Amino acid sequence: MTFNGFQETTTPENNPDLTERETIEADLLLEGVHRLYGYDFRNYAKPSLMRRIWHHVHAENLDTISQLQNKVLHDRSCFERMVQSLSIPVTEMFRDPELFRTFRREIVPILRTYPYIRIWHAGCSTGEEVYSMAILLHEEGLYDKARIYATDMNDRSLKQAKEGIYGIEKMKLYTKNYLEAGGTQSFSDYYTAKYNSVMLQPYLRKNIIFAEHNLATDRSFNEFNVILCRNVMIYFNDTLRDQVHGLFYESLSRFGILVLGSKESIHFTQFSDCYEPLDRVEKIYRKIK
Ligand SMILES: C[S@@+](CC[C@H](N)C(=O)[O-])C[C@H]1O[C@@H](n2cnc3c(N)ncnc32)[C@H](O)[C@@H]1O
Structure with a gap:
């Protein structure tokens, strides 16, 4: 059976x-x-x-x-x-490209007004989502004033994330995602291919801090203008989801931006009243109280 x-x-x-x-x-x-x-x-x-x-x-x-x-x-x-x-470390570069397209259109103009930008990718897995953000910010001329904190509970995934080395066979999908996400350069400019792998350009890593952090047990460690947490809380029950939303609320600056992606929502959590939607499809919110 x-x-x-x-x-x-x-x-x-x-x-x-x-x-x-x-x-x-x-x-x-x-x-x-x-x-x-x-x-x-x-x-x-x-x-x-x-x-x-x-x-x-x-x-x-x-x-x-x-x-x-x-x-x-x-x-x-x-x-x-x-x-x-x-x-479950499944991820892709520019995963759900529409999210990155929306981020570029709706959020980048807000970030331009900030003197510096602190971003937290919670549950970053092997780093593809973080490097996608680094490329987007680089193309928008914002990378140099950004610090990106990329955390996960899985130390093995983080090790790969720090290396920024991925299988060459994935580049076809990643290039397609990048273009659909509104990429403005040639995607192959961002990596060097060697045998069956590609290494992302080291300058993309310059402002990224990778660290182990467990959303279920660890506390807030900084204040952020943007927090992204996609495809992580779907594995949590309501109690843990509420707890982690508490952590994000505490870690966001005034008018900070929370990016959950189309599959998740702030509704039905204890924090739904604390945010206003900036994009209802991609579930991007701004902290209002
Ligand atoms: C499916 S991946 C999502 C990766 C990326 N955010 C994306 O959407 O492509 C889920 C990640 O969440 C991480 N994760 C699960 N529980 C966690 C926890 N309690 N604290 C931190 N990370 C966690 C896993 O290790 C895994 O890398």
Whole structure:
């Protein structure tokens, strides 16, 4: 029988006890991970979290979540692999190009009026979103007065982000995205190709600070004019989403701009009254109180 794409002997569907047992096992695993390693996955949305946990149970050649708990608590490398499994680092340069086109049209004129610009990419994964912003600001003549803070909980993703080296096979899609996003140069000017990889131009990295930061457990660390957090909070439950919105609210300057992307919204959070929409489709908001 299959459960979540894996071979199982029993499934929650035909064994209600397993659903309850599975929930208890997962709760104990997440509690143990939080207490021992300080990573808090307890308020991640359950359906996708359970899929990732089961994926990791099988990747470790185990049969139950309790066995995973035992291994994770006694073997740090197993915990580190689990963080990778739970992290979902999927990203692209100029992902959802319309967002960047809108940013260029609606937000850049506002940023031009600022003496300096502090931007936070929360959940930056392997860096593609951040370098896309660096290119956009460079083309608009704003890069030199910008500081971009790029954070993620996944140290392995951050390492790749710092290197700025990506597979050459991705450049076709990234070039298409760049043009759709309103890019004004030749995209290949921004990288040097070597064998099967490309390295982004080092000047794009000049004003980017990469750092480990966990949205579930870490605090505000600066004040920003713009915060982008896309495709991250979709993995959180309402409690954690509200908590992270609290962190963003606290970290935004007066009239600061929050960019969530078309799939997410400030509605139904405790902070919906604190913002006005600047773009209703791309879910770009301005803090008003
Ligand atoms: C799907 S990627 C999104 C990357 C990029 N923002 C984009 O839209 O292309 C989600 C990222 O969120 C990060 N993430 C998940 N939970 C996090 C947390 N509690 N704190 C910081 N980053 C987190 C993951 O490690 C992953 O790199």
